[in-house]
Amino acid sequence: MNSLNAQYFILIVPSCLFFIGLAFTCCRLFFKADIFLLWIGLAYTIPSIALFAQCLMSNPQLTLAAPFTSVLYLLGSWIGAYAISLKLNTTFQHRIAFLIFFSALIALTYYSYIAPQIWLRLVILNIALGSIGVLVFPDLFRQLSNSRSFDRWVFIFYFINVLYSFVRATINFFFLDNIDHNHIALTSSNWWLLGMSINIILNILFAIVLSGCAIKDVVYHLNNDRLHDPLTHLLNRRGFFEKTASLSFTSQSYFLVSLDLDHFKSINDTWGHYIGDQILYGVSQMMLKDKQTEDLIARFGGEEFICLFIAEDAAAALMRIQHYKTLLEQTTFTNYQIKMTASYGLTHIHNVHDIEYALQRADDLLYQAKTNGRNQISFDLML
Template identity: 40%
Template sequence: MNQQEPQYFVLIVPGCLLLLGLAFLLGRWILRDQRFLSWVAAGYIIPSLALSAQSLMTNAQLADWSVVIATFYLFGSWAVAQGMAVRNGSHAHPCIALLIAAITLALLFYFSHIDDRLWFRIVILNAGIALVQLLAVRSLFARPTPEDLSERVLNISYSVSIAYTLARPLVVYSFVPAVDMDNLTRSNLWLLMLATSVLLCLWFALVVFAITVRDILLKVSDERYRDSLTLLLNRRGFFESAKIFMSQPGDQRYFLLVCDIDHFKHINDNWGHLEGDQVLQVVSRTLLTNVRGGDLVARFGGEEFVMLMKGNNMTDASSLAERIRYQLEQTTFSHSAEKVTGSFGLVEVNSLQDLPAAIGRADALLYQAKNAGRNQICVTA
């Protein structure tokens, strides 16, 4: 009975990996835009098949099937690396991965069919897997250190996985005498290593699932609080963001600039709605490029834009508004030589509670600018 217990136990580990892989596939089916989940699923399912076979083999069988089993492990490791890279808008260098796999498999063939050395095979396979895993590291760490804790946990977890892959041969070398190598897959150390592997895989899967849920919530939030055409804040998003923006400590002064595109109906009627959409996008980019980080830019609807910004005084805020007005005036569009201009109303906001009233005051100044001939800025006295 005792002799059979390890046999049943080792099948639990690949079974867990298989279930995790199927869970990732289910997640990919539900979340159609999360393409990286397909790769991560393959990275769990394919090695689970190899591990289940490997754990039940004798040393002689391991030698005979080492190249096939290694192929499964290498592809599974690359699939996870590819998934991590795809998530960051990159790829895990498939050509380099093929080269690493070819060299690894050639060495494994030699040390299994020509010169049977189990220890060498363990070192070669783990080194090959680690090199394949490293192909995703650049895409993970190419960006500045992420401020989001979950992103840092994901990067660290992936790095720990690589470190563990490199450490496995050292563990085997340190704790398994050469005379016991033939019984490695029946040893307690092998069971401990399998248990460690499945725990790391479970942890990594939980981190990936948590980040996927986080990304979905952020996307839903963006869809709720952002304008789909310009990707600026919408009215709801503006007021929600203003609560945080204006609650920061310190003696801050805030200024509100309202912009309305002149003769926008004429643009749509004469140039077409596609050109009108392009005008809205250009105006939104012009506003964004002239504000400081943290300042709020929103599209309230139609051709009306609102900016909430910090400043030292009204003179500085007026200079910024004039710079925006001038840039819009100088912008040309593909289907017409006509200029696109904007009218502006600029006021100071006394407090968060004053914000709705400040918008009303800025709107009144905006209409003064339009009545005075458009393409100008009216500032509160």
């Protein structure tokens, strides 16, 4: 590769990294993607600025600028590790990262202005970059086996990138200390070109995996929004029917209850829809706290909630709903300490084809409970 082509190549690498990072940042800012992408975008763009500047520098200029460019590299590593911790949903050790950052900066300043040594600066910088990345490894390894496919590849490529920092440090330590840096410009050397080549390959592969992960998250959230009620985060009607379609009714006794809050219209008329929404959300949270693993809880609209659950027999099912009734009566909602009651329609489900009919029976029983004075359970079970 001639010098002109080499110059173009080394400038293309940081430019690509910058625009990859910019794309990830825009995904968060304009399309409301996961905040993890914002930090990953910054982890790409910030070091790329330092890399672009270094590619235009001579060895003496690299020495003068080393502490400043190192700050950008170290910030990029710190932000990248923090982004991975967000993906892992764990706490990042910022204090240890700051200690590594500050210690490396002191050493880099010393080997820039007091005892200039390019190869030692490269060793120190790469060790520091890798050490910051290692901070998330314990959590990463704990969650790796349980991660979804794209998430797992994100973690694997992050591990490879961190490992590559230590590989670079090892190469610099054993092979670059004997090079005469007074006669060879580091940024046009074969070592620099090789490092750039590996760097762009790893980062593009990482970006591809990140893009796949981002697309998967968007699809997941869209599907989640399609199946859930936006106010209470319970299943909506569509989500309820999709979930029940996959259930097996052969070995379990399923029961269905439809509950409707009593006099809810008067709440909206007296307190307003905002307070009404708070009560609906509070009821949903009460039901979720009491939720069993197999339960399906949905809001079908307005103040009507549906719960599909398993019980040993009809008596156990009735006891479960009586517990619901007591729990609701004892709960106060909003800062106005509003108390609510509900009417319940409880029925048994025999098979998957009985869902629609069971909902109709539960609705009829609910209407019966309302007609009989509200705040009661109406059922058609054989006790």
